[in-house]
Amino acid sequence: MSDATNIGSKAEKRIAVLFLAPALLLLIIFRLIPLGWGFGMSFTDANNAGTARWVGADNYLRAVNDPTFQDSVANTVILLATMPMMVMLPMLLAILIHQGVPGGKFFRAVYFLPAVLSSVIVGAIFNVVLRYDGSLNEFLAVFGFDAVDWLGSSSTALGALIAVQLWSTFGMSVLIFMAGLTTVPEDIIEAARIDGARFWQRLWFIVIPSLRPIIEFVAVVTTVGLLTNMFGLVYVLTGGGPGTATTLPEFLIWLEQGKLNRPGYAAALSMFLFVMMAGVAYAQIRIMKRNAEV
Template sequence: MKMGVSKTKQPLRKRGGKARSEERRFAFLFVMPALLLVVVFRIVPLIWGFVLSLTDARGVTEGAFIGFDNYAELARDPAFHDSMANTILLIATLPIWIMVPMLLAILIHQGVPGGKFYRAVYFFPATLSSVIVGSIFNVLLRNDGQLNQFLELFGIGAIDWLGNSNTALLSLIAVQLWATFGMSLLIFLAGLSTVPSDMIEAAKLEGASMLQTFWHVIIPTLRPIIEFVAVVTTIGVLTNMFGLIYVLTAGGPGTSTTLPEFLIWIELGRMNRPGYAAAISMVLFVLMAGIAYAQVRIMSRNVNV
């Protein structure tokens, strides 16, 4: 009898293993197109860029291999130092980029009057190109612009928002925040729809304040959304501000608003040094990858809040 049972089970195991193997091959066929796109348009250019950063290429001519000389030059380049200092200041403002849309999303989700109208108004700037946004704020922020005219009503003198090195980068950050936070707001609104209403009601019945409900109920539930928005926002602010910089400040005054992505364009387009520009792009890639990894690690910890 034991031998009979083993004989009947063996074919079943074989059939089960064969079915799982067919399922894996079938799933691989679906993954293959996306995998090819990643390899062709992400991995290959990344490898090619690293190889290019090891040369002294100029223009379209192939450069000679110079090892890590470009990276050594970066370590001595004041313009690169300034761009990294500006990047650090930009990264320091990232909590604002997350908190502003999240708080506005919570207010809209709580049913404030005109919530649908505000949702449309907040999202509208995200539909505009950076050139249009830059052109609008070029008019608003100039010395005789509408913002300074408004401040004069309160006895505040005109401020050179874009021409002063102390205010230019902060003005640029504020404009970029205005132009992009609408997308994060919609993501948070979608996340808030997953927060169980009975948990919020239970917190209210237990006497929890709005702040306590926000901190102990909403934040833990939205943690995956916060993590996603943090990573996407980090990548966005480090790689998608070229248009605003070009239109509003052109990296100035001096290098006060120069970020690595704009410096890459200067070295590639103006200085005709693709090898050096590739070295900057490699450093920027490592910086973004490191920040994104750190954010994921921090947000993924099981911390009691």
């Protein structure tokens, strides 16, 4: 590390500082200052009228005892529990495409298509598909199934939301895995074939271990996506309902801040979310570091 910092003349170092300064400035103005500001606000009863009183840790205590917030955390835990599936499914699909199934390029394009759609459009599409008189229920009726209110019933709403999120994001993961697969050396797969490894054994013993850095990367990206990018879908598809069935922390923060006029409380909730994210980021940095050492 010390070697890297010693490279270059003083003039070059000044130029480096010059190039780094704008990004650093933006980071400070739009990330660090608001973070500190929010942290301060979380100890007040600030509202959108501009008055604020110091209330100590009240907001945090209230959050811990707030059933809506508790539900949103529980929903987040369920959401995160689906993460392995959101990583494994794209990996298997990428492996199959990489194996050269007929029409692989077509599948790759089709899988990736949803990734370029905004969550609002995805939400609009699935409103049509999933509503009570929607196309999914019509399709199921052909096989004699009763209609289900996928988005309106608290037992199915979160599952439906997760499925839509999976559909709209897994194409990107497929693409990342496909890029990763091209870095798995062909000769070690051939060596495994000679050593006696059948297709699934080659996957299990050679390909998947070789993809470990990619798996970890996709896992981190997927987790971050689940924690911070669900807002659009929740807003368009369920509005957090029915009840709190699909309320997630970021949606709740938006509700408290904008709709319920409690920026101080919303700031406290944001701090909880920030701590969760920081945990993920820490894990991410550790994983990347470990991979760099291999």
